[in-house]
Structures are given as C-alpha cells and as structure tokens.
Amino acid sequence: AAVTARATDAGVRLAAYVSPPAGEAAPDADALLDFLRTRLPDHMVPHACLVLDRLPSTSTGKVDRKALPEPRFEADGPAPPRDETDRRIVAVWQEVLGRADFGIRDNFFDLGGHSLLIPQVVLRVNRELGVTLPLRVLFRSQTVRALADEVRAAGTGRPVTETSRSEVDA
Structure with missing residues (x-):
C-alpha cells in the first residue's frame, strides 16, 4: 500500500493505492476506506482508494509515486450528517x-x-x-x-x- 497527497481545486487530498499479495483477492476500496474511518483520525483517512494489480516500482524497488495513476475523488461537497x-x-x-x-x-x-x-x-x-x-x-x-x-x-x-x-x- 502507498498513500500520496494530491493537489486538487478543493485543496490537498490523500489518495491510497493498494495491491493485494500474489494469489489473494483484491480488497473492496469502499470497504477499506470504511474500515480506515473506524481506526484513524479524520485527517489521516484517504479521500480516494485505488486497487491496483501491483504497485509500480523504481529500479531500486521503491514505489514509483510518479507512475501511480491519478485518482478520481468523490464530489468535494460537504459530507452530510450521518444521524x-x-x-x-x-x-x-x-x-x-x-x-x-x-x-x-x-x-x-x-x-x-x-x-x-x-x-x-x-x-x-x-x-x-x-x-x-x-x-x-x-x-x-x-x-x-x-x-x-x-x-x-x-x-x-x-x-x-x-x-x-x-x-x-x-
């Protein structure tokens, strides 16, 4: 997994990129974000999550952040009350x-x-x-x-x- 900060018209947004281990099923991006919302403070929860077959890497084996796809963020309107x-x-x-x-x-x-x-x-x-x-x-x-x-x-x-x-x- 990797997380990046992306500049948008609405400000900086966090984007998460997840790749399942070989042979395992890909996680559901929405379910993963819901899980993170129960575990992390609001400012640390990514605004978008992309599931990739594999994370792009550099020649040294690190995540190639420049090669990560641009995320699509949900509408940037205010989040409504839940209850x-x-x-x-x-x-x-x-x-x-x-x-x-x-x-x-x-x-x-x-x-x-x-x-x-x-x-x-x-x-x-x-x-x-x-x-x-x-x-x-x-x-x-x-x-x-x-x-x-x-x-x-x-x-x-x-x-x-x-x-x-x-x-x-x-």
Missing part, C-alpha cells in the same frame, strides 16, 4: 461559527473556530445531547464526526482515546 447526533452537533457549530457551509469531516479550527469558542461549543453540545464532555475534547476531536463519536462514547461510558481510534486489530 441525529451529527445533525445536532452541526446545528451547534453553525450557530457558534456563524456559517453553514461545512460537513462532518471539516475541522473546527479550519472553519474559523478558536480556543475562545470552545467553551460555547462544548457547553452547548453537553446541554443539547445530555452528556458531560470536558472542554479539551474539541482539541482531540476537531470534526463533527469525531465529536459525535465522543458523544456516543460518553453515552455508553466508554472513553474514546487516540489509541482506541487508531488501534488496528491484530
């Missing part, structure tokens, strides 16, 4: 940030959020969703998607940590 928890957090962010042009994978700080707005966001999320999240939660969960995962975990009593987010099954 009611996402919708309620989006509503809080819209009110606090004063904008509605973002999706659940967009970063709070990239949208104009800053440390002085964190107490407003966290207190409103706590009140709106009946949880008790600490103020620091928005520093580690900077997207609606990640914050919603924190809310869900708080409802089950199971903490969400960077380790549990990126832990890979053995």
